[in-house]
Each structure stands twice: as structure tokens, then as C-alpha cells.
Amino acid sequence: MTSVADRTNEELVSAIAVDRDRTAFAALFRQYGPKIESYALRNGAGRAAAEELVQDVMLTVWLRADSFNPALASVGTWIFTIARNRRIDRIRKETRPEIDPNDPALLPVADLPPDRVLELSEDRRILSVAMNSLSPEQSEVLRLSYFEGKTQTEIAEERNIPLGTVKTRMRLALGHLKRTLQPRMV
Amino acid sequence: MVAVLPNQHPEEERLLAYATGSLGEVKSLLVATHLALCPLCRASVEAYEAECGGWFDGLGGGAEDDRWSAMLAACDARLDTAVLPPPAPRSTLPMTGPLVPEPLRGRLGRPLFDFGWNEIAPAVWLSDWTVKDAQTTGCLLRMGPGAPVPPHHHSANEMLLVLTGAFHDEYGHYRVGDVADIPADTDHYAVAEHGGDCVCLFLLDGEIRFL
Known part of the structure; x- marks a missing residue:
């Protein structure tokens, strides 16, 4: 197996989805944790709330890795959308209004x-x-x-x-x- | 059947604000419901999200110190028991009448015409259903066929999303899925087209004054 350092971010997410690979998860955490924290702090969160958002977002990455589609978005964009939604949901205590892709009323x-x-x-x-x-x-x-x-x-x-x-x-x-x-x- | 795309879209800055996450809750509800009917604006939002991904990738520094090692260990310890937050509530009611897309359908919780209506002018009503955030108030605006909404002045932004029927104003014609995004400090009127009631999601940032 190639070492973590040689794997692309796409391969790391895929390893989490397919193999539940904790080493791959740790590599993504080290890389994206500080970005999530910085994003939260820049948007006015306190240190504790920013650290909580890091945990929240990275756990979502772990749980939702199988939904990542490299044809639609980069890993950075995908994790950004999770961070954006979780940040908003935590502030508003309500789910961010989004389309439902399976909605019969949606125009595909x-x-x-x-x-x-x-x-x-x-x-x-x-x-x-x-x-x-x-x-x-x-x-x-x-x-x-x-x-x-x-x-x-x-x-x-x-x-x-x-x-x-x-x-x-x-x-x-x-x-x-x-x-x-x-x-x-x- | 060849689908009819909306012709009138939210302002570009609304799509950017929705993608970045800076758009308020109530405006996000209108934009997201328009997105369900508008693949063009969905593509724009995805492109703005990709720009955000670039900005996001530019943030942050190293994570090799003890604080990050402790945070990683804490997260790793939760991996086996973590569960996803519950999904957004979706309407399970059978829809009668016009089919309203999510996310608005779930927020309305009942068919479009099943609300109490307050008449504000002959054959023009506002619903007793309302949504509100710090900046914006929303409700349904219902116009009878050919009924004009009297001229009024906006001290703040007004947005309309057509849910059924059609109307026109001094800027153009609006059908299902179309958005009228009317800037502050303008005088404005609207008239429903003949052929049936027109119902819109109607948002307002501030006071409205009828002339």
C-alpha cells in the first residue's frame, strides 16, 4: 500500500468510504482541521465553538465519505460545503434550506x-x-x-x-x- | 415533455451569498426553492461553491502541534459511535393542487391554498403563514386573476417567487419558478395574469408603504 503522504485527497476520502481507513482520516484531519477552524474564527466564532465545528465537520466527513463525488467537486469544495452547512445549522438551530435531489417537484x-x-x-x-x-x-x-x-x-x-x-x-x-x-x- | 426553465432569476449576489452561506435564512428558503426549478442557477451556485473551495483551501496552517494531536485523538475516539444529524424535515403530506418544491413544501406543511388569508386589497391576500429571521419577513401573496396589487413604495428589498399562476409588473412577466428581485427605494405595482390565482412566496426586508 502506498503511504498516506503519497495519496491524493480524493484517494484519502475514497479509503475512508471503502476501507474505513483511520490513517487516511487522520491525514485529512491534519490537513483540513486548521482550515475549518480558521473558517469558523473568521466568521466570528469563539475558539471553543471553532474547535467544536472541527469535530462536527470531520465526523461528518467520516460518516458521509461515500457521498463524495470527485466528478462534482474537489475535496476542498466538498468539505467547505459541509463546514458551511454545519456552521449555519449550529447557529440557527435549524437545517439550512436546500433542495432535495429526490423531490418529484425538482426540475432535473x-x-x-x-x-x-x-x-x-x-x-x-x-x-x-x-x-x-x-x-x-x-x-x-x-x-x-x-x-x-x-x-x-x-x-x-x-x-x-x-x-x-x-x-x-x-x-x-x-x-x-x-x-x-x-x-x-x- | 420538454421542461420550461425559469426566465427571471435572483440577482447574482444572492446566488453568491447562498453559496458562501452568508444569505439569511428566509432569503435562502426562497433561493433554494427557485434552485429546485432552475438547473441554470444550480450550476451557478455549484460554480460559486468551487470558488469558496479555493478560498477554503487557502486557509489554515500546520496541525502538527500537541493541540491538534489531542483534537485528532478526541475525534478518532468518536468515530465508531458517531451518527449523522437528522435530515431536514420533508413534507410527507399528499400534495393537492400546485406542487410546491422543497425546501418550501416542508416549511409550509400543507397544500398551497389551505391557509388563512387576509385581504389587503380587492382580490389580493396575504397568508397567515409567515416566516421570519433577523432581517427578512416572508409570507404567501395571493392575487386573483387580473387583480392588481396597489402601487407601493419599498424602503427595502422585496423578493417574489412564483409558485402558481403568473403576474407582470413594470419590469416583466413572471411565471412559475421566476423570481422578482426588486431593489430598495422603488415604487412598484404587480398584476396577476388572467386564468387563475397567482400565489408567490413574498419576502420583505422592511416596511412597505402603499401609495
Whole structure:
């Protein structure tokens, strides 16, 4: 067997799902534990709540490893969505509103005409290009505001820049996304 | 049958906020219910989640010290007895009338027309069912065929998601699955199309003032 250090994150998750491999779990824990904790702290959690979230999320990783699909998301994105949902559920004491993939009322991609299905992957590409073509300053303001849940005043203080600058960067960033993405919605 | 896709979508920043987790509970309920009917916006949310995954991967430092070893040991000790939290409550009621997608169906808990209705204008009603979080209040808005919602002024954001029927306003036409995302400080009217009642999930961030 290859050593843990040689395995990709995808292989580690698969080893947990298939073999209940605790060594693979430990490797993922060492790598993602600090990211989960940092994510919680940046979103305003105290140290104890952040440590609890690490436990909660990593236990979910252990239990739900079989639901990870590398064709849909990277391991980082998958663990992020678990951390996001568990963080919200713990704060709101309620389940985050999400679609039910088995809902008879849901419109599945399979019901779309083939040209619209092609459009979906093109949409993702355009969106990714739009995000990547933001200036570093605009991207940072989006990240701090949306991903770290900070107010514009907090961002201004943290970065030591005028509040007006934060507002301008935010407006430009959202305007850029909207302009780039709007044509696909027609 | 070829599916009809929604034509009117939430603002891009709502999808970004939903994906990052910064969108409030009640707006998330509207966005998630739109997502059930809109594969286009589902693809956008997945793409934003991938961006978040990139930001997430950029966080954190090493975990080789004693504190992390202790946390790992504590977690490892729980692996054999850990259980998943219960899944989201889903409606088990047989649906009569228009089929409302999850997650709204489970929150409503009964068929769309089985609510008490308060008439706010001729043939325009608000449901006695409401949802609320720190920022946003939501209820159902029901408009009789051809019935206009009187002109009103928004001091804050208003969002509508069509659940059955159709309506139009000064911005366009809205059918099932469509979202009207109306900015603050605008005057606005809406009229249900002929052919049946139009029921929408109706969200408001602040006071509404009829002109």
C-alpha cells in the first residue's frame, strides 16, 4: 500500500468510504482541521465553538465519505460545503434550506433539451473566468464580505482602508460579475 | 415533455451569498426553492461553491502541534459511535393542487391554498403563514386573476417567487419558478395574469408603504 503522504485527497476520502481507513482520516484531519477552524474564527466564532465545528465537520466527513463525488467537486469544495452547512445549522438551530435531489417537484438536468445542458457547463466556465478576472482587491472584498461574513465597516478597519473604498470595490466586483454573466440568462 | 426553465432569476449576489452561506435564512428558503426549478442557477451556485473551495483551501496552517494531536485523538475516539444529524424535515403530506418544491413544501406543511388569508386589497391576500429571521419577513401573496396589487413604495428589498399562476409588473412577466428581485427605494405595482390565482412566496426586508 502506498503511504498516506503519497495519496491524493480524493484517494484519502475514497479509503475512508471503502476501507474505513483511520490513517487516511487522520491525514485529512491534519490537513483540513486548521482550515475549518480558521473558517469558523473568521466568521466570528469563539475558539471553543471553532474547535467544536472541527469535530462536527470531520465526523461528518467520516460518516458521509461515500457521498463524495470527485466528478462534482474537489475535496476542498466538498468539505467547505459541509463546514458551511454545519456552521449555519449550529447557529440557527435549524437545517439550512436546500433542495432535495429526490423531490418529484425538482426540475432535473435530464429534462433539459441537450443544447441547454451544454449551456450549463459553459455557464460554469464563464462564471469561473469572471471570478478569476476580478482585480485582487475586488476579489478580496468579495471573499471577506461573503465568505468570511464581515461587514463593510469591519473590512475597512481590518484592511485600514476608507469605507468608501470598500464600497467602491464591492460595487465594481458585483457589477463585473453581473455584466459578465447577464447574457447567459436570456 | 420538454421542461420550461425559469426566465427571471435572483440577482447574482444572492446566488453568491447562498453559496458562501452568508444569505439569511428566509432569503435562502426562497433561493433554494427557485434552485429546485432552475438547473441554470444550480450550476451557478455549484460554480460559486468551487470558488469558496479555493478560498477554503487557502486557509489554515500546520496541525502538527500537541493541540491538534489531542483534537485528532478526541475525534478518532468518536468515530465508531458517531451518527449523522437528522435530515431536514420533508413534507410527507399528499400534495393537492400546485406542487410546491422543497425546501418550501416542508416549511409550509400543507397544500398551497389551505391557509388563512387576509385581504389587503380587492382580490389580493396575504397568508397567515409567515416566516421570519433577523432581517427578512416572508409570507404567501395571493392575487386573483387580473387583480392588481396597489402601487407601493419599498424602503427595502422585496423578493417574489412564483409558485402558481403568473403576474407582470413594470419590469416583466413572471411565471412559475421566476423570481422578482426588486431593489430598495422603488415604487412598484404587480398584476396577476388572467386564468387563475397567482400565489408567490413574498419576502420583505422592511416596511412597505402603499401609495
